[in-house]
Structure formats: C-alpha cells, structure tokens
Amino acid sequence: QRKMFLSDNGDKSVILLNVSHMSTEELQEFVRELKVTVKGAPMNVEVTGKSVLDVEMVKGLTEGRVRMTVIGLGLVFMALLLVYRNIAKAFIPIFPIVLIIGMSAGIMYFLGIKYTPITATLGALVLGMGTEMTIMMLERYIEERLEGKEKIDAILITVSRIGKATVASGLTTIGGFSVLMASKFVILKDFGLMTVINISLALVSTFIILPTVIILLDKFIISEKSLKEAKAERLRLATEQKY
Template sequence: MKNKKEQKSVSSLNSTVKNMVPAVLTAISATGLGFIALYTSPVPMIQDFGKMLTIGIVISFFVGLFILIPVLFTRDHFFTKKNGKNPKVQGTSKVERLLEKITRTVISFKWVVIFLALITAGLGIWGDINTGVETDVETFMPQNTPELKDIHKLREILGTTDQVSIMYSAEHVLDNNILKWTDDMTETLQKKFPDVVVNSQSITTLLKKANGGKVPENPKSVINRMPEDQLKLFVNKEQTEGVITVGIKHLEAKNLKRFIGYLESYVGKNQLAGLTTTVTGKSVLDVEMVSSLTTGRHKMTLIGVGLVFLGLLAIYRHPLKAFIPLLPILFIVGWSGGIMYLFGIAYTPLTATLGALIIGIGTEFTILIMERFYEERKKGFASMEAIIIANKKIGRAVFASGLSVIGGFSALLVSDFVILSNFGMMTLLNVFFALLSTIIVMPAILIIFDRFVKVKKGKLQAAEE
C-alpha cells in the first residue's frame, strides 16, 4: 500500500491535471487568439512577431505539462521530509492575507471600482485616438551614432539625401513631344513644390548640359555620343522607359505621404496621352511600410478582442462567461492609450502592437481567476468566499507570472534604440495594468455578474491547497 506521502503526491498530481491544466489550456488558447490578430498586419515583420509569440506560448504549455509538473511530482514524491510535510514557503501567509484584504475592500466598493475603471478607460480611449504617431525612422535609432551624424552632415552639404522617382513609359520615350513633357516636368517640380523639392534631374538635364542649356532639336545625335553608364540612369536600353529623379527634403512619413499624394495628382493631371507614369522609389516604400505598421493598431486590437471572444464562446458556450475575462482587458487598452497621450508618447511601429499583445497576456490572468472562482462556486461556496479564495490562491501565481514578464521586458529599457526602450517601458506599464485589473477590477466584475451565470453547485468542501 502507498504511504501517506505517496498518496498526497499522487492526489496533488491528479488535482493539478484535472483542475489546473484545463484552465491553463483555456487561458493560453485565448492568449494565442489574441496574438493571431498580429497576423492581420500587412507587414511581414509584425506577422512574424505574432507567429513567434504564438509558438512561444505553445512551447511553454508543453514544457509546463511534460517537464514542470513531473519535476514537481518527483520533488514531492521523493525529496520531501520523512513526515511528509513540505518546507513552509516564506511570506505566503502575508501575501494571502494582503490579497484577502484587498479583495474584501474591492467587493465593498465594487460599483465605485467599476465606475472609476469605466471613466478612466473612456478618457484613455479618447486620448489614444488623439495620440500622435512617430513615423520618422531616424528617431528610432541612437541619436549619437556616427552613421546618423554622417547622414545629417551629408544632408547639410547636398540639401537632401532622400528622393522619389517618377517613372514614365511609352513606345519611344525619346520622341520630341515626350522629351518636351519630360523637360517641363523636370523644371516645374521645384517651382510647384518649393518647400519639399530640392532638385530634379532627367534625360533632358543631360541633354541641356551637352547642348548649351537647351534641349537639342535632334536629340538622337547627342544621345548617341553619351556614355551608356550615364544614359541608363535615366532611360532604359530599349528607350521605352524613363525616370525623373526628384531630390526632396527629409520628411516624416505623414508629411511624405501627403507630398507623394500631391505629386501623383500633379503628374496625373499633366500626363501626355499614351504615356504611363508611376511615382515610386525607396521613400515611397518607406512611407507605406511605416504607415502600415502604425495605422492598423485599432483594427488589430478589435480583431484580437473578437477572436478571443469567439474562442471563449466556443469553449464556455455562455456569452457572459466569454465576455467577463475581456472586460478588464478593454480597460487596460484605454488606460494604456491615456498614459501615452498624457505623457506625450507617440506610437511607433512596435508600440502599435501593444493592443493585441496585452489582450493576449491579460486574458491569461483574468481567465485563471475566473476559472478558480467558478471552481469554488461549484464546490458550494458563496460568491464572496469564492472570489476571496480565488484571489488569494491564484492571485499570488498571477503576480509571480506578471513579475516574470516585467523582469524579461525590463531588459529593453537599457537599449540605445528609442523604439525598443519605449516598447519595453509601455509593455511593463501594460503588464502592471493587467495585474491591477486582474486583482482589483476582476473580482468586482465577477461579483456583479455572478447572478447571471448559473453554476451547478456541489457539496461544500474545503479546498486542499
């Protein structure tokens, strides 16, 4: 027969697998659905970020299930004291007493807690809508790097280091009428956009230099004498495509996008019949990339909320139980946006992913609290006692998990890259909000909505911890 120590170890193992593993599986499933929202970004970098986060949580679950639980069982089964008692964990009683005190206070003022959460989150969402977006990629890197200083110095000398290109194509781009259009476009761009365009060059620029400042009446004779390497900068070998290079001042992505729109409109209005034009270049690609990274944050957040809700609805088959874990997370999204607006922190391509990220992290905490709450309700405990037990027992684990996340992301704070340090700071703040919302707001929500969730109660029994 098994001795008491063996029986207790096996009982603990069975209880953990039976009660905790399904709750954790539900939590990481919701977390993964939150991260899947990152896949909707048109930028491969963000998609890959979402994939790695999803892979990470799956690996963590299996490591916990097949490595951590067996290690803990082995410790309890073979390495406990002879009397079968484990060493007392220092500080456990103090932490639980503190959590119990907080929970009782929250329940006493549950409507005040919910009201304050709603008001502050609402104000935060308003602030988030009005929060600026940092789109100048040069501000993301260390400002004292030699490479950045060299770019600034070169910009002072040349007037520009950025450019866009106007590509045009026709059956023969060196026909006189197309050359006249090319010359007019090249000469008028700086006059049309004096605050942005620094210079512009095309095939007619070379022709003028070779012909005393005028486009020759017979350009073919001049072109035939030009070096091929010089000619191919503006016209392809088949002479069916040409390009006008436009040097521009350094602009943030928002202003650059506006200029590109004006330029496309101007070129389109002055386009010759039979001529196809396109505004392109690295600057155009850069502005599209940064815009895609930053403007889709609200869509990713909403998609994340929707996916998590549908996933929990499929698991619980109860709309309210699917919505309860998400409500505290919606508060966090508002609080985070409010903090960024209040302290003038602009969104970057990384912080734009915080909505989906916090949905994934935060729902794990709230689901664990809710699962334990309804577990105690099924045992026959009243809602007050059930939430106190849940917050005391799971709250400590949630704090430990949250502090480990905070510790990991704290490393980003020392990065020389502003984009990384800001992302680390806002992630730490959001995890802190997740802890605050889980321990303080979630109990109030569970108590208020408890009457609408029917629980099949069993006989009241003491929970073995």
C-alpha cells in the same frame, strides 16, 4: 549614366531627390507634401522610392492596429464561448483587457509616444498575456462557488490562493520586458515602457476590476441548478464517507 534617368524612347525619366535623415512623422509629412506639389504637373508624375515604401509600410502596420486588436478580441471571445458555452463566462475574462487597451492608448498620448510597427502590436500582446490571468481567476472562483462558498468568500479565497502565483508571473514578465527600456533604440525603448505599463495594468485590473465584475455577474456565471447539483454531490460524498 543616361539610361539610369531616361528611358530608351525618351517618354519616361527619373528624378532623384537626396533628403537628410528624418523621423517617421517628418518623412510621412514630406512625402505627403511632395505628392501634393506634383499633383498639378502637366505630366504623369509618381512619387516612389525606398522612403515612400517605408512610409507606406509604417502606415499599413500602424493604421491596422485597431483592426488587429478587434479581430484578436473577437477570436478570443469566440474561443472562450466555444469552451464555456456561456456568454458571460466568455465576456468576463476579456472585459478588463478591453479597458487596459483603451487606457494604454491614453497613456501613450500623454507620454507623447507615437505608434510604430512594434507598439502597434501592444493590443494583441496584452490580450494574450492579460487574458491568461483573468481566466485563471474566473476558473478558481467557479470552483470555490461550486464547493459551497458564498460570493464574497469565494472571491477572497480565489485572490488569496492564486494571487501570489499570478503576481509572480506578472512581475517576471515585467522584469523581462523592462530590459528593453535600457535600449538606445527609441522604438524598442518605448515598446518596453508600454509593455511594462500594460502588464502592470493587467495585474491591477485582475485584482481590482475583475473581482467586482465577477461578483456582479455571478448569477450569469453559475446557475442555481449547478449550485444545487454541486451541493447534492457534496452531500452524497459526505454520506458515503460517513458509512
């Protein structure tokens, strides 16, 4: 028993503290206050143990959420830039997602939902799911413009033709994650709620914010040269079919 608490040469000892169950925030505060208390001790004191490791793990995961999200946005932007070789085309699909990530943080604050190792991944999750919707919308718009449609007509056709599929995809995702809201485990319940909210915001932004951005940046998406070449190709095909 003695060896469990005192080293053989007697220069090191272990003091065990039994604490009642605490929430993550309470445990973080307890560990912080304990470290402050022993800081002025006339000996070298280290606060350690499973509780401290848990606090450090949660701290590392939650505090790194901004960095993870920024890195994710950067990687997606670079991938789109590599594919499109056009800054506007690479920027447009992720712009609504950036707004959603910002709104998500505000919603969590007003709902009193704390960041956990699971909810800290919401930014990356929304980035992956939301970008898929916005890219499909942008691609269809470009196709309609190259077929000779005006900007307003092109966006209306785009929304009407792929809107149903996009909404269906979003609703099935919402339905799947909404099951988590029935969990008695608070962390999972909060994660399910915020995922449902974020995917809903992604759908709204895809059909409201994105079309506006696309129309405003149309001249940066499709050059006059591309439109003229597409028109010439249509005329050539029409002539060949005529004869």
